[in-house]
Amino acid sequence: MTARRKTFLGVAAMVMALGGCALASEPPAPEVGAQGSATPAAATPAAESALHDLLPERIRSAGVIRVASNIPYPPWEMYTTAGGQQPTGIDYDLSQALAAKLGVKASFDQTAFDSMIPAVMAGKADIVMAGIFDTPKRRESLSFVDYAKDGYSLLVAKGNPLGMKDVTDLSGKTVAVQSSTSEEAAIGKLSKRFESQGKEGVTALAFPGDSEAFLAIKSGKAVARVQATSAAAYAAKTFENGNAFELVDAPSITEEFGGGMEGIGVPKSDTELLTALQKALQALMDDGTYLKILSKYGVENIALTKAEINQGTD
Structure with a gap:
């Protein structure tokens, strides 16, 4: 992703219990102005009566x-x-x-x-x-x-320790998703297809929000998070100053998850x-x-x- 903001308020520390997991951080928000509100992206647009x-x-x-x-x-x-x-x-x-x-x-x-x-x-x-x-x-x-x-990408631990390259590498793996999302359903379909091909399926570990899903990767409970590329790239860039995650972006991932x-x-x-x-x-x-x-x-x-x-x- 390009043109990232270079300064941030700081990394928001967050402690969550997830099977004894360590600390995790949420991506920082943009700069905060003197009055505590988000720095505006542009002047407030003028209303149009029509x-x-x-x-x-x-x-x-x-x-x-x-x-x-x-x-x-x-x-x-x-x-x-x-x-x-x-x-x-x-x-x-x-x-x-x-x-x-x-x-x-x-x-x-x-x-x-x-x-x-x-x-x-x-x-x-x-x-x-x-x-x-x-x-x-x-x-x-x-x-x-x-x-x-x-589109869609995989968010994996920094350094990509399993060397994941595309959607085929999800066979036999546990993947973190947000519950009730389209990617949760898509993981189920992908798992069945792998199994019909004689391969190991994919286990979806569903959470109510992103923070828990990211923490699952950091704790090793999941190897990746399937996520829209915009959100995954932002997380990779901002979590722990870019030292927690990295992006695996391949055409097969978007094709599979329907960006x-x-x-x-x-x-x-x-x-x-x-x-x-x-x-x-x-x-x-x-x-x-x-x-x-x-x-x-x-x-x-x-x-x-x-x-x-x-x-x-x-």
């Missing part, structure tokens, strides 16, 4: 778009300090910019990963922004405004909000705000130039 008028009446009246997200998943969402409450990350910054362009505010609410879509469908949140992939399965409930194109479009999830029935977000995102792309946000986290290589709907594949 875009504001596209919003559903309930959101115009409330003045807030409620965003369900799952923290931490750096660089998409995280907290500025260990144990803090101030979110930062791609999704947080972009949600604030979209809301500003639409002339409203955006709340950014911590939600368990497997509860985000149910929360939106139950009316407890308006949208999902959590670096999630736009897939046909998810489009049974949601429509997506696509805002990044990402593609990541999108903002909106209930299928809420076409007004979907259209408003699409047009607001395009406005941010056109004025440079969108690219500045991605560049802030060193992931401008996943940028799109056009805000489209439901372009993800399985």
